[in-house]
Amino acid sequence: MRLNHYKDLLKLGFPIIVGQLGTIILGFADTLMIGHHTMPELAAASFVNALFSLIFVISLGFTNGLTPIIGGHYGRGESASIALVLKNAIAVCGLLAAVLFSVMTVVYFCLGHLGQPESLLPLMRPYFLIQLVSLPFVVAFNMMKQFSDGMLRTQTGMWIVLAGNLLNILGNWLLIYGHWGLPEMGLTGAGLSTLFSRVLMALFFMGVLGWGSHYKEVRSHLKSVRVERKEMRRITALGVPLALQIGMETSAFQLSSIIVGWIGVSALAANQIVMVASQFCYFISLGMAVAVSIRVSLYYGQGDYQGVRANVRAGLVLVFILLAITGSVVWTVRWKLGGWFTTGGDVTRLVALTVIPLLVYQVSDGVQNTFANTLRGLSHVKVLVPVAFLAYFVVTLPLCYVFGITLGGGLVGIWWAFFFGLSIAAVLFVREYLKVMKRVGQGLKSESRE
Incomplete structure (x- = not known):
């Protein structure tokens, strides 16, 4: 029975992991190919991608709330409710x-007041606008993917993401460098390629949901159901805390890019490269943690609390195994990472040094990821917001400034600050999970006495 938990989580989680990684592979392709074009374009892309990554992750966090809702209805065969x-x-x-x-439109008009190098602004502005146009398509794709995941069709999102990545890489090759008679557009070309792939991914997913046989019964009920305030509030009540929690965690990373920009262009470029490695590790653990939340919601809905506990234990073990593998890979290539993106020797050295704090905090990050998603599966999400605020805004961001600027630790000092914030989040999420399960156990004892 114990092995079944591992098997079920891997079967459900692997496509989710691939889908999550696809989100950053689009950015990775841009970063890699832009870095070999010019260093200023890499620095500009670093800053703009940092801002938009926060927004994209917030939308992902919000739509993650759909998966356990859909999963519960799907397990009971309630197509009309789906x-x-x-x-x-x-x-x-x-x-x-x-x-x-609307928020990012305001940010666009404030770009010149965020303390970034003046020479980068002409590169940032067109790239920012292209990313802005792609935003609605990212939200639409995330919504459809979480809907499909909730119906245990995690492979659908995986294949669409992989196809989108291939299109993006081809588009980068054509538009950044100007192949096949097309103009050499540099950073703007990378943005257009990413926009094109995101639009096609959303449209293709829409086609799958509209014509796929697996969703036929759900489609048959769409005309008979209406938009209701009660249902919208239900979705929002679960989605907002998840969006805020993952948004505050990610914003601690992305807003630190502003502090990194005060150090210099080389630090900003190195930060973007380390951010790619960080997201690589993060999204792998997040994908498995999302699978844990889906399984937890199923067991919790059935009243199988032993199944909840066993599933969480299995999920935590799998997260640690995955992080050990990814951490080993990153450590092995730490002195090569910088050279893959740029030829600057200073950037390569900075990347190799900054990988050390990145790998140290992976244990804390894996724990907080697993238990935050466990609480999500238990529909116990309100506590996520104050914990995230304390860990990331009260602790991490101030320490980024202290370690990086005040104490002169530079980029490496800034990344050490995340260890403390993630560790606090991990401890508090585990504590909350134990409290919830203790209350559940006490409730069962009371019922047995009656």
Whole structure:
């Protein structure tokens, strides 16, 4: 029975991991190919991608709330309820896209006041606008992927993401460097290629949901269900805390890019490269943690609390194994990472040194990821927000400034600050999980006495 938990989690989690990695592979392809074009373009892409990564992760966090809702209905064979959730999710995510679009439009007009090198602004502005146009398509794709994952069709998102990555890489080769008679567009070409791939990914997923046989029964109920405030509030009540929690965690990383920009262009370029390695490790653990949340929601809905505990233990073991593998890979190539993206010797040295704190905090990150998603599967999400605020805004960001600027630790000092914030989050999430399971156990004892 114990081995079944590992098998089920791997079967569910592997496609999710691939899908999550696809999110950063699009950025990775841009970074790699831009870095070999010019160093200023790499620095400009670093800053813009840092800002948009936060927004994209917030949308991912919000839509993650759909998966356990859909999963619960799917397990009970409630196709009409799934259709109701889908129609209301479209409405809610449409509003989310509008809000995020408006926020980033304001940020665009503030680019010149964020303390970045003046020489990079002409490169940042067009690239920023292209990323802005792609934002609604990213939100739409995330919503459809979480809907499909909730119906245990995790392979669908995986294949669409892989196809999108191939299109993006081909587009980069054509537009950044100007092959096949096309103009050499540099950073702007990379942005256009990413936009094109994101639009096609969203449209293709829409086609799968619209014509795929697995979703036929759900589609048959779409006309009979309506957008309801109650259902929208239900989706929002679960999605907002998840978006805030993952958003605050990610913002601690991305907002630190502003502090990195005060150090210099080389530090900013190195930070972007280390960020790619960080996201590589993070999204692998997040993918397995999402699988844990889906399985937890199924067991919790059935009242199988021993299954919940066994699933969490198995998930934590798998997360540690995956992080050990990815950490070993990153450590092995730490002196080569910088050279893959740029020819600058200073950047290569900075990347190799900054990998050390990155790998040290992986244990804390794996624990907090697993238990945050466990609480999500238990529908116990309100506590995520205050814990995230304390760990990332009260602790991590101030320490980034102290370690990086005040104490002169530079980029390496900034990345050491994350160890403390992630460790605090890990301890508090584990503590909350134990409290929830203790209350569940006490409730079972009370029922048995009655």
